[in-house]
Amino acid sequence: MIDAVLKGVQALLAFTRAAAALCLLCSVAINFINIVGRYFLAVSIPWAEEIMLFLMVGCVFTGCCAVAWEGRQIRMDVVVNALPPKARAALTLLSELVMIATAIAVAVFAWPIITQLAAFDERSQAADFPLFIPQGLVPLGYVLMALLVALRLLFGRRRATAPRDASPS
Numbered sequence: 001m002i003d004a005v006l007k008g009v010q011a012l013l014a015f016t017r018a019a020a021a022l023c024l025l026c027s028v029a030i031n032f033i034n035i036v037g038r039y040f041l042a043v044s045i046p047w048a049e050e051i052m053l054f055l056m057v058g059c060v061f062t063g064c065c066a067v068a069w070e071g072r073q074i075r076m077d078v079v080v081n082a083l084p085p086k087a088r089a090a091l092t093l094l095s096e097l098v099m100i101a102t103a104i105a106v107a108v109f110a111w112p113i114i115t116q117l118a119a120f121d122e123r124s125q126a127a128d129f130p131l132f133i134p135q136g137l138v139p140l141g142y143v144l145m146a147l148l149v150a151l152r153l154l155f156g157r158r159r160a161t162a163p164r165d166a167s168p169s
Contacts, residue, residue: 002155009151013066016144020063027055047127054124054134061141068145069152073099096149103146107139114139 034048067073080091116122117132124131 005151005155009069009148012144012148013069016062016065020059023055023059023062027052027059030055047124047129050124050127051129054127054129057134058137061137064141065144065148068099069148071096071149071152073145093153096153100146100149103142103149106142107146110135110139110142 030045030048030052034045038044064073075095080088080095083091114132114136117135118130122131123129
């Protein structure tokens with residue numbers, strides 16, 4: 001069962017990494033086309049900034065899944081690393097549990113707003129793009145992060161991450 005879960009996680013990570021890369025590549029392409037149009041043809045794309053912003057949201061909130069699985073999310077660990085191993089492990093576990101709870105809370109509180117954006121067909125000003133899509137990526141990313149951290153804690157700790165103290169030579 002653990003192997004099946006880990007294979008599923010690897011498939012999810014491959015998908016989210018590809019989605020993040022695609023969002024980033026599209027953003028760079030739109031920016032490049034807009035720069036060429038603005039400086040060489042004296043024409044700019046009016047919706048480019050909005051769509052690039054939405055693509056960056058997509059890049060961040062799909063790319064955060066790999067970070068959560070590897071346990072490399074931002075944390076203040078100077079004090080934690082100075083603690084004895086048992087206290088360090090306990091505080092690290094508490095930190096992971098707080099992260100899961102916070103991610104779930106963000107998703108729960110965001111859901112009504114996203115459903116309202118979809119119900120009222122709210123759209124961006126310049127691109128006329130449905131706003132529930134980029135707004136929905138935020139709680140989706142948080143839910144996936146919570147799921148991956150929980151799975152890492154349950155199944156994948158010994159396989160998911162390399163020791164943090166190990167540095168490449």
